[in-house]
Amino acid sequence: MTYRRLLTSLASHPPSSLSSNSRLIPPYAQHLPSLAQTPSSSLRPPYEHTAQVANVKVVNRSLKSPMKFELLLSNPQNGSGASKLDQWKNEVLSNDQSRAGLEKRWREVVGGLERLRDGQNEVPQIAFQRLSSELSSASTVNKIKDTGLVVVRDVVRDSEAIEWAREVLLSVGERGGRAVYWHPSLLSARSNPSILSANSQVSSALLSSPEVYLKASTIIEGLHPQPIIPPTTSSDLWSTPGSLLSHLTLTPSIPNSSTIVSPTILAAEYAALRPFFRSIKSKISFYSSSSAEYLDLQNWELLDPSSPVGEMDLPHLKSIQIIHPELTPGDMVFYHSALPITTSPNSGQVFLPLQPILKGSEGSAQWVEEQKKAFEKGVPPPGEAVGDNEGLWLLEEKGERGMIGSRAGRDAMGY
Secondary structure, eight states: OOHHHHHHHHHTSOHHHHHHHOOOOTTGGGOOOOTTTSOTTOOSOGGGGHHHHHHHHTTSOTTOOOOOOOEEEOOOOOOHHHHHHHHHHHHHHTOHHHHHHHHHHHHHHHHHHHHTTTSOOOOOEEEGGGHHHHHTOHHHHHHHHHHTEEEEEOSSOHHHHHHHHHHHHHHHHHTTTOOOSSOHHHHHHHTOHHHHHHHHHHHHHHHSOOOEEEOOOOOEESOOOOOOOOOSSSOOGGGSTTOEEEEEEOSOOOTTOOEEEOOSHHHHHHHHHGGGEEESSOGGGOOSSOSHHHHSGGGEEEOOTTSOOOOOOOGGGGGGOEEOOOOOTTOEEEEETTSOEEEOTTOOOEEEEOOEEETTSTTHHHHHHHHHHHHHHTOOOTTOOOOSTTOEEEOOOOOOGGGSOSHHHHHHTTO
């Protein structure tokens, strides 16, 4: 992520364009400015005036925290995912019974994708103030589970999300391009009652528990899936560890940029299974202009135990891919971690990952303690890699419980 390009891109959105994306859904529409706050010559909403403040904060930033410019050895990258996948591969592909189960599930998933080819594939969208009532409907929850994702609109104000992005990008610039994890704006976002409420409600609906910790991360550009270890049976894909990803949209979308998604949970399972299957004949082996023969189940086989993991292209999803609905600042998107959802390169749109971690899940207590220690030391949270070749990290300000602005936020951080 190039912070200078993103900051320039953010500055290119004048107040008029930001206001056109603002949706004054209650209770936000009820927060009216006083006469002392609003110029008498303007009837515009107060949200548009934040852009004028930003130029001042570049020089004298109210959220700027003192930092100790020290170097520290970083946390090692958590490589357990790769080792677990290798272990899974060796065990499953070497067992005839598990191989048969995997092949059976592959046929079921590809067959299900085929039936969706001519259907109307849509992404569920819910306004935040209706989230509770919508999620009380079993049919709505089942639709979200079957689709694999949901967009929750207007969780926070556009202006607030944009200002968080601006502050974080400026801080990254001051640190020579190094990421930040504990900036005051990130702490504000992670302790925001509306964000925590949305996370808790969706987690309750999809993961059957509202009790979650919040995984700290830095801002990212675009949306991207995270591979998982595939199930060997038709068990609920939402029951896999780390299955739910949550992202807060911080900046407006950029023209000529798009996010592509295959809106079905079958696509997530297909993406998890695909590396372990290969085509018997390549597409260029068929003289027909149609790819039907290439995609036919008879043309695909499970890898041998000694074979390397296959390619990561997803040919069976081409016919059901759609353009993801436009996301605007303050929106949140929740999706299964393996769901193929990818943003075009250099999209310019900034997101903050807010992945929920179920309390009581295996290893969660130890993990949240490690994350708290990282916060208090000013180092990256567990599993985050350091970009320096030397493996060194410029310390952020050391954190403490009182810096987290809400009780719910402190609870989500394990305090």
